[in-house]
Amino acid sequence: MQLGDIAQIKTGLVLSRKKAEMDFDARATYKLLSVKNINEDGMFINETFDEFISNEILEGHYFTEEGDVVIRLSQPYTAIYIDKDHAGLLIPSYFAIIKVEEPQAVPQYVAWYLNTLNVKKELERGQAGSRIPSTNQQTLKNVSIMLPSISKQRRLIELYQLHQREKQLCRKLIEEKEMYFQGIIQRILGGKEND
Numbered sequence: 001m002q003l004g005d006i007a008q009i010k011t012g013l014v015l016s017r018k019k020a021e022m023d024f025d026a027r028a029t030y031k032l033l034s035v036k037n038i039n040e041d042g043m044f045i046n047e048t049f050d051e052f053i054s055n056e057i058l059e060g061h062y063f064t065e066e067g068d069v070v071i072r073l074s075q076p077y078t079a080i081y082i083d084k085d086h087a088g089l090l091i092p093s094y095f096a097i098i099k100v101e102e103p104q105a106v107p108q109y110v111a112w113y114l115n116t117l118n119v120k121k122e123l124e125r126g127q128a129g130s131r132i133p134s135t136n137q138q139t140l141k142n143v144s145i146m147l148p149s150i151s152k153q154r155r156l157i158e159l160y161q162l163h164q165r166e167k168q169l170c171r172k173l174i175e176e177k178e179m180y181f182q183g184i185i186q187r188i189l190g191g192k193e194n195d
């Protein structure tokens with residue numbers, strides 16, 4: 001089965017076509033999804049979204065909706081599941097919007113699957129462009145996807161979320177240990193000679 005068999009895939013908005021050049025051209029301001037908001041694991045990392053000032057009111061299909069999967073069209077081809085907290089973000093043309101239409105496919109599973117090493121290698125083989133390797137809608141449609149039962153998909157997602165939480169906790173522990181270490185160093189360097 002291919003991704004195009006289970007989902008509708010479209011690219012985001014070419015921003016330069018709708019950008020307000022002057023203040024009097026401005027019709028609307030939108031929060032913009034960008035690559036700095038997503039880490040390589042497919043998780044939101046930066047909740048500060050850039051703003052895009054448009055010269056017209058934009059159509060709804062350019063914005064994230066709960067249940068969408070958005071994938072970066074350039075390396076590292078990161079996919080992210082859009083939950084209710086991240087709905088309503090403007091999607092630029094360097095992302096593709098994947099709307100899963102197959103009832104036997106869980107969108108979170110599709111996002112996870114697109115982030116697997118095998119899929120990333122498949123996208124690299126189909127890349128276009130010489131300076132900045134990128135993929136396109138047609139290549140995405142042709143990505144092979146395995147669809148186990150819905151219960152297995154959900155178990156995989158639970159395991160993946162647990163794994164991501166563990167990674168976050170490890171990163172936080174490293175940061176706290178670094179601060180602790182720096183504090184000890186400062187105490188030693190700033191402390192008494194006979195300590």
